[in-house]
Amino acid sequence: xxxxxxxxxxxxxxxxxxxxxxxxxxxxxxxxxxAFNADGSPTSFFVVHLVLAIVSFVLGTIIGVxxxxxxxxxxxxx
Numbered sequence: 001x002x003x004x005x006x007x008x009x010x011x012x013x014x015x016x017x018x019x020x021x022x023x024x025x026x027x028x029x030x031x032x033x034x035a036f037n038a039d040g041s042p043t044s045f046f047v048v049h050l051v052l053a054i055v056s057f058v059l060g061t062i063i064g065v066x067x068x069x070x071x072x073x074x075x076x077x078x
Contacts, residue, residue, distance in 0.1 A: 003070035003073070005071070007067075007070065008067050008068075008070035008071040009067065009071065010067065011063050011064065011066050011067025011070065012064055012067030012068055012071060013067070014060070014063050014064070014067070015060045015061060015062075015063045015064015015065070015067060015068075016064060017060075018056060018057070018059070018060025018061075018063070018064070019057065019060055019061075019064075022053045022056045022057055022060065025049075025053055026050070026053050029046060029049050029050065029053070030046075032046075034046070
């Protein structure tokens with residue numbers, strides 16, 4: 001399957017954007033008053049949102065790699 005240059009760039013940009021957004025989210029999450037109990041243990045709010053962020057990091061990475069491979073294959077064939 002051939003991927004157009006615009007689709008490759010979109011997927012690559014989406015992967016990068018995903019990392020930027022979720023790094024900011026995790027930083028804000030860890031500084032939140034709702035993140036940890038008084039004894040220092042993480043709250044269920046923190047755990048659920050951390051799992052969500054990790055899944056988003058993985059999916060963003062996969063999508064970015066697909067975009068990168070599509071971009072690279074277009075340049076090696078031309």
